Amino acid sequence: MRYENATAIVTGGGHGIGRALAEALAGRGANVVVADVNIERARRVADRIGGLAVPCDVGDPDAVTALVATAADHYGPVDIAVSNAGITDLGPDLDSTPDQVRRIVDVNLLAHVWMAQAVLPSMIDRGHGALIQTISSAALITGPSGMGYTLTKHGALGFAEWVTLNHSADGVRVVCLCPNAVYTGFLGRDEDREQDGPTPLDPKLAALGEVIEPEDCATCALDALDAGRFLALPHPRVGESFARKAADYDAWLRRTAPRVRRIRGQIGA
Numbered sequence: 001m002r003y004e005n006a007t008a009i010v011t012g013g014g015h016g017i018g019r020a021l022a023e024a025l026a027g028r029g030a031n032v033v034v035a036d037v038n039i040e041r042a043r044r045v046a047d048r049i050g051g052l053a054v055p056c057d058v059g060d061p062d063a064v065t066a067l068v069a070t071a072a073d074h075y076g077p078v079d080i081a082v083s084n085a086g087i088t089d090l091g092p093d094l095d096s097t098p099d100q101v102r103r104i105v106d107v108n109l110l111a112h113v114w115m116a117q118a119v120l121p122s123m124i125d126r127g128h129g130a131l132i133q134t135i136s137s138a139a140l141i142t143g144p145s146g147m148g149y150t151l152t153k154h155g156a157l158g159f160a161e162w163v164t165l166n167h168s169a170d171g172v173r174v175v176c177l178c179p180n181a182v183y184t185g186f187l188g189r190d191e192d193r194e195q196d197g198p199t200p201l202d203p204k205l206a207a208l209g210e211v212i213e214p215e216d217c218a219t220c221a222l223d224a225l226d227a228g229r230f231l232a233l234p235h236p237r238v239g240e241s242f243a244r245k246a247a248d249y250d251a252w253l254r255r256t257a258p259r260v261r262r263i264r265g266q267i268g269a
């Protein structure tokens with residue numbers, strides 16, 4: 001992948017994994033558009049890396065189209081689109097309201113579609129381009145996450161496979177970043193208040209196992225892009241569990257159900 005002077009967009013780039021990806025892309029010479037629903041956060045990151053901050057709610061298809069147009073006007077056609085913004089469940093699983101379910105579907109699943117629709121035509125015309133989708137281990141091995149989160153991440157992985165199967169011959173590469181636990185806003189971190197160092201991890205989250213840093217995700221995703229790998233797995237045990245699941249789906253479901261219930265009880269999910 002050529003990064004020098006490439007145009008990159010990172011959604012949810014104001015915090016956590018998106019922030020780390022924006023920094024890593026800028027560090028490799030890309031011109032980065034930092035898009036976030038929280039414009040203050042986007043501005044702080046963009047100022048630090050010499051990029052452009054753009055407010056964007058990725059659940060709104062018109063906002064994603066406008067974001068891509070702004071990036072192209074400012075830096076030239078988009079070479080690398082990082083569709084990263086995501087949210088956790090807004091409601092109590094099966095009892096979530098239709099609006100709560102629709103919102104997580106909009107942000108965690110359909111946003112990938114709006115981004116691909118906006119960037120792919122130009123990538124196909126030019127014969128190159130990359131989509132990095134921040135998905136989750138929850139797409140490969142359903143774990144203790146909520147109902148809406150699990151269904152949207154599975155859908156996002158299916159969409160990424162579809163794009164790869166249909167457009168890799170056009171020069172479009174797709175990387176699916178599927179981490180397990182990462183120390184970000186999802187786990188209570190607030191980088192906006194970290195002038196004196198990282199906020200400590202809540203001890204009850206130890207039940208989630210190895211908790212990695214956002215920078216580990218950024219390195220893993222760009223390594224996968226450089227190596228032409230579809231999956232970027234910063235927690236290698238996710239790949240091992242995925243292989244065990246594929247080898248015997250029923251045994252995997254039987255083994256995993258009590259573990260998931262235990263962890264959900266421990267973390268109060």
Ligand SMILES: NC(=O)c1ccc[n+]([C@@H]2O[C@H](COP(=O)([O-])OP(=O)(O)OC[C@H]3O[C@@H](n4cnc5c(N)ncnc54)[C@H](O)[C@@H]3O)[C@@H](O)[C@H]2O)c1
Pocket residue numbers: 011012013014015016017018035036037038041056057058059084085086087107134135136137178179180181182183184185186187
């Ligand atoms: N942290 C984890 O343990 C973990 C694990 C697997 C996958 N992920 C995925 O990583 C991605 C990034 O999350 P994170 O962990 O860095 O969380 P985070 O909360 O630290 O950062 C998310 C950023 O996205 C922004 N955002 C939220 N909704 C948005 C919207 N509608 N439009 C634009 N921006 C929006 C937020 O303002 C925030 O800056 C998500 O897709 C998440 O599902 C996280």
